[in-house]
Amino acid sequence: MALRANTRTTVACLLVGLGALLVVAAIMVPFYTVGRLAKTPLDLEITTIATNAPNTPSEVMDAKSLTTGDGPVKIDTNAHLISQRYLTVEDPSGADSMTVQAGQTLRRIDVQGDTGLLTATIDRVTIDRKTGFPIDADDNGTIALQVNTKGQSVAETVRHTGLQYRFPIGTEKTSYPFFDINVRKSYDMKFVEETQINDLKVYHFRQEVPVTDLSKVANSATNKVAVDASKWGVEGDGLVTMNRFYGNTRDVWIEPQTGTIVKGQEQLNVFYARDAAKPEVTALKATLVMDDKTVNSQISTAKHFMDELSLYGRIIPIICGVLGLILLVAGVLLGMTHRPAVARDPLR
Numbered sequence: 001m002a003l004r005a006n007t008r009t010t011v012a013c014l015l016v017g018l019g020a021l022l023v024v025a026a027i028m029v030p031f032y033t034v035g036r037l038a039k040t041p042l043d044l045e046i047t048t049i050a051t052n053a054p055n056t057p058s059e060v061m062d063a064k065s066l067t068t069g070d071g072p073v074k075i076d077t078n079a080h081l082i083s084q085r086y087l088t089v090e091d092p093s094g095a096d097s098m099t100v101q102a103g104q105t106l107r108r109i110d111v112q113g114d115t116g117l118l119t120a121t122i123d124r125v126t127i128d129r130k131t132g133f134p135i136d137a138d139d140n141g142t143i144a145l146q147v148n149t150k151g152q153s154v155a156e157t158v159r160h161t162g163l164q165y166r167f168p169i170g171t172e173k174t175s176y177p178f179f180d181i182n183v184r185k186s187y188d189m190k191f192v193e194e195t196q197i198n199d200l201k202v203y204h205f206r207q208e209v210p211v212t213d214l215s216k217v218a219n220s221a222t223n224k225v226a227v228d229a230s231k232w233g234v235e236g237d238g239l240v241t242m243n244r245f246y247g248n249t250r251d252v253w254i255e256p257q258t259g260t261i262v263k264g265q266e267q268l269n270v271f272y273a274r275d276a277a278k279p280e281v282t283a284l285k286a287t288l289v290m291d292d293k294t295v296n297s298q299i300s301t302a303k304h305f306m307d308e309l310s311l312y313g314r315i316i317p318i319i320c321g322v323l324g325l326i327l328l329v330a331g332v333l334l335g336m337t338h339r340p341a342v343a344r345d346p347l348r
Helices: 002-037 292-336
Strands: 045-052 058-062 074-076 081-090 097-108 117-128 141-147 153-157 176-180 185-197 200-213 224-228 239-255 260-273 281-290
Touching: 002 292, 045 260, 045 292, 081 281, 117 153, 176 200, 176 239, 185 239, 200 260, 200 292, 239 292, 260 292, 281 292
Parallel strands: none
Antiparallel strands: 045 081, 045 281, 058 074, 058 281, 081 097, 097 117, 117 141, 141 153, 176 185, 185 200, 200 239, 224 239, 239 260, 260 281
8 A cells, every 4th residue: 555655646746747847848948949940041042033024014225236236226125034043041150140142143035145144143141040130240241243354253342231131030010121232222121011922921011222323333334334326316426424223113022920032023224314313225124023933932931931930939838838737737636635544553
């Protein structure tokens, strides 16, 4: 009888101890595990593709016609465009920050070979893994627009100041500064609405990048061009110098829990002029939107990250908490039902 009592007491203590451990785990897991999960993964490798939006203008200057031939510059309409970006994580990267590199090209797919390449850039920025914002350093990023005689990209140190490739974990319905690599400045990305894409809740944001003189941003031969007036198709004789201007209306759709950019769209307006308020020659006018394959891939990435956050932030804590309480109650009840045996008087 004494052995049974001791066994019951031991089991009760084990149940109470295990139950208490599970309850503590239910409380601590969200703080420690989710805190580590709620950061941008270091194994990012993302390819995104954007093409012409249906039923929108798509005008592109034929750059060769600006310097060759007898007639004025030629503007091709209904150009078929594709913008491709390949994003990877590079060194230095660690527990709290990571360096993101994005190589991006914009090309025409209705012409052959390299003649279809319109722009090519390599952007690097070191960001906070949780907020998505660049780290506070003057050398937190570079932008490469040109190549040297060996065909190697020439990077220029550029201080990045806003979000670009991800939004904060737990994106809110507010405005965020968003960095534009063309003007090398940040403008507010304003919350527009909450909506859904393929049954996934997303936040829609919009940014207006004002028309900017690119010759004052980067020293590039294409940003200030002097050719004969007849080539520009304007009145007058002799050389006429025009600057390249750029404006953009950018829309992004964000999965708020993870900060994943599910969908993106840009309304590009690039032109040559002597006055920003008076566009004279179109260089590029098009609306580019991420294709369905890219959107579906981004949704899959967001849902995977959401499932991990849900597993460690809610499901495991609930299971641990419920099992812990059951074991605690069972242990207490088992201990309370134990009564010490009363010795009998042999003379009775």
